Amino acid sequence: MPKVNNNSYYTAPTSYLQQGDIFRIDLVAPAADEVQRIFRTKDGRHGSLVFEENCDGRVFGRKELDKLLESAPQAGFYTKPFHLTPDGQEEMVVVFARLFRYFIIATQTCDISGKDKSPQDWATILAVITLADLCRTETFPFSATGQLMTIHDFVKTYCDRSDEFEDTSDMDYAPNLRQIVADSAKLATNKKVLQDIRHLKNYLSSYYNKIFMFSLPADSEFALPESYVDFTSAFTVPTSKLLALQSRRFATIVDPYRIEFAKRFGEFFARVALPKPMRPA
Numbered sequence: 001m002p003k004v005n006n007n008s009y010y011t012a013p014t015s016y017l018q019q020g021d022i023f024r025i026d027l028v029a030p031a032a033d034e035v036q037r038i039f040r041t042k043d044g045r046h047g048s049l050v051f052e053e054n055c056d057g058r059v060f061g062r063k064e065l066d067k068l069l070e071s072a073p074q075a076g077f078y079t080k081p082f083h084l085t086p087d088g089q090e091e092m093v094v095v096f097a098r099l100f101r102y103f104i105i106a107t108q109t110c111d112i113s114g115k116d117k118s119p120q121d122w123a124t125i126l127a128v129i130t131l132a133d134l135c136r137t138e139t140f141p142f143s144a145t146g147q148l149m150t151i152h153d154f155v156k157t158y159c160d161r162s163d164e165f166e167d168t169s170d171m172d173y174a175p176n177l178r179q180i181v182a183d184s185a186k187l188a189t190n191k192k193v194l195q196d197i198r199h200l201k202n203y204l205s206s207y208y209n210k211i212f213m214f215s216l217p218a219d220s221e222f223a224l225p226e227s228y229v230d231f232t233s234a235f236t237v238p239t240s241k242l243l244a245l246q247s248r249r250f251a252t253i254v255d256p257y258r259i260e261f262a263k264r265f266g267e268f269f270a271r272v273a274l275p276k277p278m279r280p281a
Contacts, residue, residue: 013246017105023102023104028098029233037061039094040058046077101130119243121238122239123239130170136150143195159180184197214265215228
């Protein structure tokens with residue numbers, strides 16, 4: 001039986017993959033894009049050759065590449081766009097992407113563990129975002145500035161004790177941020193700044209209630225800062241990739257919290273958006 005920590009929210013991972021396993025690893029997750037930016041060698045061969053054979057490469061638009069390939073040899077690495085190469089490599093493209101430092105498995109344990117049956121070829125993972133990363137990277141409208149700013153930059157500029165806040169570790173970020181915002185709400189004299197600080201204080205106390213978020217409490221034993229699972233950032237990966245990375249798992253949500261996580265994720269994607277009932281005029 002794996003060791004469970006004192007607050008019984010997380011446990012050490014088992015020898016097999018499970019729903020609720022949390023990985024600590026930089027994950028580059030691309031966003032779907034209707035523009036086809038295809039990375040190939042300059043003469044139209046598969047992009048992997050740029051790295052394997054030190055060839056010059058560039059990004060092609062789809063029509064441009066199709067025209068180039070009309071006069072190219074119909075063999076070897078001159079594959080048609082999005083066709084596998086002779087050795088099975090997929091197309092290389094350029095897309096917008098985000099960097100996540102943690103992710104969690106959303107697929108049911110029975111489909112990936114290999115305990116009762118062969119694991120499915122594909123699994124679904126969800127991004128785990130720390131409050132520190134949210135505050136440092138995502139922008140919000142603040143009336144005091146009249147422009148978009150990150151929460152981190154707003155606090156540094158307009159809140160008291162921001163010099164202490166600048167070097168805060170990720171583990172201490174959330175409690176320190178809430179304390180600084182609470183203290184600044186009592187001291188601010190500029191009306192617009194005070195309004196922003198009050199809005200920020202309310203946001204920090206309620207943002208975990210959003211339907212697309214699942215709260216993950218901080219845990220010093222597992223070195224996990226206060227975070228949330230983002231149900232809108234779901235990605236499909238080969239189960240074999242997760243197996244190769246399973247040593248990067250550092251914690252697993254225990255029941256009944258894992259069951260609540262699965263229930264919330266299922267409800268988010270299965271929800272039916274119904275209109276409000278019509279009322280008599």
